[in-house]
Amino acid sequence: MKTKDIKFLEIRYLRGPNIWTYRPVIEAIVDIGELEDFPSNTIPGFYERLTALLPSLADHRCSYGEPGGFLRRVQEGTWPAHILEHVTLELQNLAGMPGGFGKARETSTRGVYKVVVRAWHDDVTRSCLHAGRDLLLAAIQDTPFDVAATVERLADMAERKLLGPSTGCIVEAATAKDRRIPAIRLLATGNLVQLGYGARSRRIWTAETDRTSAIAEGISRDKDLTKTLLQSCGVPVPEGRLVESAEDAWEAAEDIGVPVVVKPSDGNHARGVFTNLMARAEVESAYAAAVVEGSGVIVERYVRGSEHRLLVVGGKLAAAARGEIAKVVGDGKATINELIDQQINSDPRRGAAEEFPLDIIDLADNPVARLEVSRQGFAPDSIPAAGREVLIVRSGNHTDDVTDLVHPDTAATVSLAARIVGLDIAGVDLVCEDISRPLDGQRGAIVEVNAGPGLLMHLKPETGQPRPVGRAIVDELFPNGDDGRIPIVGVTGSFGKTTVARLIARFLTLAGQHTGLACSQGLYVDRRCIAQGDSANWGSAHRILMNRAVDAAVFENGTDTILGEGLAYDRCQIGVVTNVDAAQHFGRHDIGTPEQVFTVLRTQVDLVLPTGAAVLNATQPMLVDMASLCDGEVIFFAADPDLPTLVEHRTQGRRSVFVRNGKVVLARGLDEQAIVNLEGVPLTGIEPGSGQVENILAAAGAAWALGIAPELIRTGLETFTIT
Known part of the structure; x- marks a missing residue:
């Protein structure tokens, strides 16, 4: 079998919703060559070698829907592309990226397949895919393969490139099914993340948010200033002062009374913090070590008891952990x-x-x-x-969850401390002997207030209950069920997409919305062109979604964008499909049948929110069939008011847009409202029979679904011209 090979002809990163799934995926075009004639059950010893290399494949269910289902397929006979899908997913799982979507499908060329796997990160998943191919060939050819070293390398890459656990738990809470707040990673390898779109978005960086002020963070870094502010407001803090030398440190210790703590005045993460010091030599030695960790040194009273880290989010106690010895x-x-x-x-x-x-x-x-x-x-x-x-x-790692033990007075005190410093999210370090008792009776004290606190201790305590701290932060950023979304309109189809997208953007601008538009004629915010040329792509749409001045967005989505990049948004308020000419799309991305075209165009309809609407051309049977796929409302449009699809739709009390007596009509059930005479719409004078009437109807239907007033729709139609 040494002459057999598996080649990658092309690897695409579909960054957003696509024909396969809502999530980003890697789509690899894989040529298995002569292996097309050698299913897995015909390769001697292959099953045994594969399972020896990756015994955890036994958990894969595959089409049988039960553990072991995939290996059963391998025993019965399946092809390398299908096996590559599962091996890649399992390598991702072993590298710390559990679960994930996968598919393997034949193309129109014999021996060439599309292998699709969930992409947690483009670089990491590509590496897993290549490693999966190498492992698979080793099992086929009976050559050595070091699984442990490969997994270690992939895990190291994942650690460096994926979101950290603190940021990840916030993003996971935001995108959960009960919140569905979209997330955009703003740095390829960093922890800066945008939650929500446009003007309604918020930003996080680990456990800091766009509400975390630089002044508050600066105060928290200055331990002496923090203590002064807390003490002035009656918050218990240990007595102490800044010192300027080792000798001064011992003098301060004598004034305060041993035992004492010596620590940097602006350190963090407990670096250079020496506790329970009794002797002059200890204090002076501690000073020498602490001074290199910051710009100054503090000597303060040693507070007896255990160190606790209390997380305050939005002025409320979210979690508490006790430090270990x-x-x-x-x-x-x-x-x-x-x-x-x-x-x-x-x-x-x-x-x-x-x-x-x-x-x-x-x-x-x-x-x-x-x-x-x-x-x-x-x-x-x-x-x-x-x-x-x-x-x-004595302390430094917080391992035991004690949230339910915190005395209400103590919870109020740490919340006050966070507010005094000015932090929306704070890690308050507190020392006391019994967290269930008030601080006053045991001389407990707050020793630090920190910005950007780590969250992992609350997510994975050694003992006690994990706390949903990511959810607490999300609920603070997006209260009362806010999903951080702006109205998004996606427009696809075979013809007329650009005109319809521009018209809808015009309506939104007239309605007072700062509107972003990415279409094949350029990238616009309101009527200002940001970039000329074809901008109907993922990158341009992404720029609009990151723009915090944008109140609404309109995107033109061609089939090449859907197939080659994926869509830039996870869901939309309005999805428009103008029309379909299946033959126009044949020959690209291995598309060759009307059914495949349907699969591509339905992607836009699949993304419509339950509160939104799909605007579909009622003259096209394929588009009428898409109506049942929409989670929201369906608005049909057609020039002929007597079209059977429209008539049936209206008898059900639903909305439609059509032409009657030369006027554009918005109809809800049997109620009709004529909004504009087509003779007064400049678009109708351009190339009669070019489909401009249908473009007008599609755009009017989308604007109506967006809640734009009929008089503004009329004004937009009467003043819009193609330039």
Whole structure:
């Protein structure tokens, strides 16, 4: 089998809704060559080699709808393109991207297939696809393949390129079925994300939002200023002050009374924070380590108890976690460093990457832990006696959820602290012995208020209940069920798309909406041209959706855009299909039948929101058949008011647009309203028989569905000219 090969003829990234699914996918055109004559059950030992390489394929259901279904197909005989689909999905799963959509379909060329897989990230999925091909060929040709190394490489790439866990949980909450707020990633490899479209959008960057002020963030970084503001408002904070030298640090410690804490004045993530210091040597050593972590050093009273991180969102307590104490127990053989690796760092929840809730502890890079160990009379290479406990760190990782234990007074206090600093989302660090009791009685205190807090500790606590902190942030950004959407109109069909799109944009502008338009004649905001030339594509539409000055958007969508790029929006208010001439679309992207054209054009109808409408040409049987696919209302249009489809539609009390006695008529059921005489519409004088009347009706129907007043529709039609 060594002469057999699998070649990628083309790989397309469909960035948005497409003929396969609502989600972004990679569509690969795959040539399996001679393997077309060798289904899987004819290759000796292939099944055994494939399952040895990827035993987790046993979970794939495939067409049988049950675990093991896919491998059953492999045993019975299936083709490499189908197997490649499943192998790619499984490599994504093993690399940390579980689940996902997949398809493998024959093309009109023998041995050439379309393999489609859910794309979590273009680069990552392409790499999984190529790795999947290599693994599959190894199983076919009986050659070695290092699955572990491949998965490690893919997982590392996914970690670097996908959204981090804090940002990801917010996006997941926003796009959930009960919210359906659209999300746009604004940086290819960063955590800057736009939720919603246009003027109604909001932006997040990890756990910061476009409401997180620079002033508030600056205050939170200045620990001394934060303490001063909190103290002035009656919030309990530990006594302390800024110090300027090691000697000054000890003088401050004497004034305050030991034990004390030494920490950077503008540090974060607990770096350089030394606690429970008693001796002058400890304080001075801590000062030397803390001063390199920030621009100044604070010495303050040591507050007894456990460190807690309380998350405040929009002035309300959303979650609370208690910090851990990390320690090792000697066995009389291993060094402190070895015990840390064996007993602490072996915890699967620990790691350097952001998705790990706990940090790796390395004494070489952690002066706080080194000091803690040395205070107990040990060095990193010391060997504690069997049974001897050695404290490594007092706090720093928050592992236990205690949200339900927080005393109401304490919850109110941390909410007040966040408001004083001015943060919409804050991580408030609080130390106390019992979080279920008020702070006053136990001399508890707030030690820090942080902007951009990590969320993973609340999503994956070691003990206790995970908290829906992403949802809390989304509900704060989009209250009362707001979905962050602006009216979007998508226009597709065989002819007339540009004219219809421009007309609809004209109506919206007349209605006072700042309107973005991406069509084959250019990219526009209101009547200002931003870019000339063909802009009926994903990139131009994406620019409109990111524009926070845009109140409404109109997009022309040709079949090449749907097939080659996907659509830029997830759902739309209005979907217009002007007409269909199936033969016009044959020969592109392997489209060769009316049924395939139907599949392409229906994409626009599939995206209509339940509150929206599809505007369809009633003279076209194919488009009439699409009506049942629409989640929202259907408005038919046709020049002939006596067309049977229109008559039946009207008897059901539904809306339609047609021409009667030379006038454009908007009809709801049997009620009719004539809005304009066609003789007064400039478009009708252009190339009689060119379909302009149908274009007028389609645009009028879309405007009506958008709630635009009939008199504005009339004005738009009477003043619109093609330039």
